[in-house]
Amino acid sequence: MFFVKINYISMLPNHSPWIKELKRTRPVVPLDKDLQTDVAIVGGGIAGVTTAFFTLRDTNKKVVLLEADKIAHGATGHNAGQITSYFERGFVNMAEEFGLEMAASGQRAVESAWILIDEIMIQAQLQTPLYRFTGYAGLSSINQILNHLKNNYYRVKGGLPAETIVIAKEWDDIKKIPKEYDNLYSLVSHKDLLDLLETNNQDYIAALSYEKGCTNSALFSEELLGYLIANYKDRFSFHEGSPVSTVMLNDKNGILSVLNYTVTAEKIILCTNGFESFTIINNAGPEIDTKFHASVAGRIGYMSGYVEPLSNPPTAISYFPKRKDGLNDPTGESYFYLTRRPHEHEGKKSYNLVCTGGPEKVLPNGAQYNRADSCPEDVKILIDDFLYSNHNKFREESDFSFCWHGLMGYTPNGIRRIGPEPINPVLLYNLGCNGVGILPSIYGGKKISGFINKEKMLKSIFDPTDQRWED
Numbered sequence: 001m002f003f004v005k006i007n008y009i010s011m012l013p014n015h016s017p018w019i020k021e022l023k024r025t026r027p028v029v030p031l032d033k034d035l036q037t038d039v040a041i042v043g044g045g046i047a048g049v050t051t052a053f054f055t056l057r058d059t060n061k062k063v064v065l066l067e068a069d070k071i072a073h074g075a076t077g078h079n080a081g082q083i084t085s086y087f088e089r090g091f092v093n094m095a096e097e098f099g100l101e102m103a104a105s106g107q108r109a110v111e112s113a114w115i116l117i118d119e120i121m122i123q124a125q126l127q128t129p130l131y132r133f134t135g136y137a138g139l140s141s142i143n144q145i146l147n148h149l150k151n152n153y154y155r156v157k158g159g160l161p162a163e164t165i166v167i168a169k170e171w172d173d174i175k176k177i178p179k180e181y182d183n184l185y186s187l188v189s190h191k192d193l194l195d196l197l198e199t200n201n202q203d204y205i206a207a208l209s210y211e212k213g214c215t216n217s218a219l220f221s222e223e224l225l226g227y228l229i230a231n232y233k234d235r236f237s238f239h240e241g242s243p244v245s246t247v248m249l250n251d252k253n254g255i256l257s258v259l260n261y262t263v264t265a266e267k268i269i270l271c272t273n274g275f276e277s278f279t280i281i282n283n284a285g286p287e288i289d290t291k292f293h294a295s296v297a298g299r300i301g302y303m304s305g306y307v308e309p310l311s312n313p314p315t316a317i318s319y320f321p322k323r324k325d326g327l328n329d330p331t332g333e334s335y336f337y338l339t340r341r342p343h344e345h346e347g348k349k350s351y352n353l354v355c356t357g358g359p360e361k362v363l364p365n366g367a368q369y370n371r372a373d374s375c376p377e378d379v380k381i382l383i384d385d386f387l388y389s390n391h392n393k394f395r396e397e398s399d400f401s402f403c404w405h406g407l408m409g410y411t412p413n414g415i416r417r418i419g420p421e422p423i424n425p426v427l428l429y430n431l432g433c434n435g436v437g438i439l440p441s442i443y444g445g446k447k448i449s450g451f452i453n454k455e456k457m458l459k460s461i462f463d464p465t466d467q468r469w470e471d
Contacts, residue, residue, distance in 0.1 A: 016404040018218040019077045030241040035263045037064040043271035045076035049221040050445035058449040062235045068243035077218035078406025085111045088435045089414045091151040104158030106461035113439040124227035128220045135212025135316035138197040138204040149181040167206040200392045212316040214339045251284040254426045269428045273409030297410045298363035302379040305355040305402035307345045314341040375403040408433040418444040418462040
């Protein structure tokens with residue numbers, strides 16, 4: 001993404017299209033008494049709600065869900081709504097850290113969440129629109145192309161399907177591509193390539209494609225919560241406006257301090273972005289709340305959205321322009337992204353909503369993120385400039401109806417943490433947005449239910465590690 005210095009002189013409201021679509025009337029009901037349960041889930045975003053779904057469906061446990069604000073009003077309600085299975089680090093890089101077999105297994109695990117989404121949608125009879133399609137990423141340099149070809153080479157070597165890569169046949173440097181990659185790409189005309197990417201920007205010389213999708217993850221979570229309320233009345237309860245201040249771990253259970261009350265549970269699952277707002281105390285062994293928790297970094301992602309006539313199909317496209325100031329892309333280059341899907345606007349359903357993002361701001365360790373802060377005017381200008389120069393379906397008269405931001409939690413290695421804390425397995429994690437959180441959150445919810453059910457689990461790239469032995 002683009003890391004920007006934010007000018008706070010001119011501001012726009014933090015106005016998310018996903019929150020607007022909720023149209024909720026349910027009052028916030030905070031915790032008002034001490035509770036005892038089998039499983040306590042902290043965090044009411046898509047990770048927390050799907051973890052509750054799979055735990056209730058696949059076990060006989062009682063579940064209490066605690067949300068500091070409102071269900072799905074955090075990162076789940078302030079994202080770009082893109083569903084994608086890629087990691088924001090290259091596959092080769094993951095294979096170097098975990099080994100090819102484990103890296104491939106981790107990639108397959110995230111992609112398995114497509115099936116899990118279908119299971120949820122069918123079983124809960126959800127009506128939230130979910131669009132699936134082939135998405136694209138535009139590449140503009142030989143380094144980007146070689147990086148993705150190498151990733152593709154190792155994907156195939158690891159037994160994964162190859163991503164489709166096409167290169168403009170007019171590109172002068174095709175001869176520089178190593179022969180070992182010959183069967184991993186095909187040639188198309190530059191015009192056809194640019195048509196795929198919906199751009200007139202001649203810098204783009206290659207594109208890769210894979211399955212993607214988009215949905216309103218806030219509406220998805222809210223609707224799924226309604227299903228849980230209706231179908232698990234005897235085993236499920238939830239409380240909004242109920243921030244956790246302390247997580248106290250014992251040998252056989254944990255105790256959450258929530259407002260002036262406590263929730264005692266056999267298992268506590270953190271489905272949060274980080275650890276800044278509460279303290280973890282381990283009474284059954286070494287201290288847990290150490291450098292790993294401090295190293296889960298927050299980034300504020302900024303997005304804007306405009307409406308246009310319903311004349312183009314749903315899509316998701318990323319653009320990697322020719323610049324070198326990015327920090328989170330393994331090629332060393334920044335990118336913008338956009339999604340497009342049908343949208344109701346002013347009571348009419350004959351519109352698309354195009355969401356664009358890319359600019360980010362690192363939240364300093366210990367700093368407080370305020371969702372009520374407005375969007376800086378600089379961000380909208382930066383996104384506008386990208387649209388004008390890269391997206392040929394953007395119209396200058398487009399109605400910019402939304403500008404919003406959300407806090408994402410990045411783990412040190414960019415891999416979601418899913419599973420029990422090694423020092424005390426009373427505590428489990430399903431956390432770490434890492435920029436692309438919908439599929440990993442859902443996969444994590446299913447995996448957590450397996451841990452709760454005491455199923456045997458193979459070693460995984462998602463396993464929390466004992467931070468006492470980390471460098």
